[in-house]
Amino acid sequence: MDLALSLMVLCAVVLIAGALILWRRKSAPKTVWLMLVLALVMIVNVAIWTLPDTDGVSPLEQTAQPDPLLE
Template identity: 50%
Template structure:
């Protein structure tokens, strides 16, 4: 599960970098905002899974792991 979160965070930063690069080139503004929005949604999703609640347990810790 940690690998998945790492890949999602790296992809979000890559999207933000791509959006910044596209914005600096004065490209399509709609795609820039969509890339930035997707990155924010991805980071919020990771935060929802990893940030602990008031009891100190994160949803990731309570998720069932299927046996292999």
């Protein structure tokens, strides 16, 4: 799971960089916006998995714990 989240952050950074390059060239404005929206969705998804809730436990930590009902 850590690898997947790391790749998502890396892809988001690359998408933002690519969107900036396309924006400076003034080519494909629709593609620039789509790349930025996709990067935003990826960043929000990583945040959902890593930020803790009111109990201080993140969903990523909950997946690492064994289910007491299955034991």
